[in-house]
Amino acid sequence: MSDANSRSIVSNQAGIHEKLDEIVNKHLDAEFKKPIAAHTQTAFDEVNAKVQAFSGPLILDSCCGVGESSANLAKRHPDALIVGIDKSSHRLDKHDVEYKQTDSGQYILVQADLNDFWRLAVA
Template structure:
């Protein structure tokens, strides 16, 4: 894969000054936007697939082509892995590139809607991966970042171990700040080199010379 990805540029050099007000408002006022039928259908498909299994559940939100979901399914064969992505085009590439293990299901859905349905149903994932999302680097786009989005309390409510990776350090630091405002601790560290890439974005960013960052947080404490 060629390394032609540009580093993130932003007009924001520090955590957003409206972060605390935005997170506080979302924590105080539940998000009541209507849920889309396609998200309900995807969630029902996931419920049917899981059945009455008591295996640990892994969510891979924004899984793209499913590369990370497949690797997680191989790494944790005792778990069930749900790969979520809103792009049918990206998901359609998965079977042609990777054999899909029996413990992995890829679903087309909007993550925000799926998270709300999962939390309402009492799902408690063991691990939740959010790998290389679009960071929305302009300061005006704070509310499009997961920690500034009204779905943030539902992400917290799912619990489990959150693992987020990004090529924009400020994004990870801001997420850690939002988690702290909600009473959760997170660690942010540079991702060590030499590890096999887990997503197409990670491979492309490495080849482009980007420094990569990982946030890990236990949302149950």
């Protein structure tokens, strides 16, 4: 039987790292200082303006890929605003060509890095 092409894992660590708790807690206590990417700030501002002007439920479709799931969510929840978010313009660009479903619901797709987008949304 073949092991496919996977490399075997070699490590001198036999179990959970002895300092795992300490390391995780150190990072939980530290302020995350990575700057927000400019393109995500712009995308967030555009989305935020639409969200503030909307009075119904909001659904974030994070990592929406080509946005097929966003279109389906919009069909299923016609009273909601669906925001599909993905970092890949290559995937998002496929939406209009292959997946656009405009017969019901409302959704928007934006290119953004979710690590930054979620921080902006929480703030």
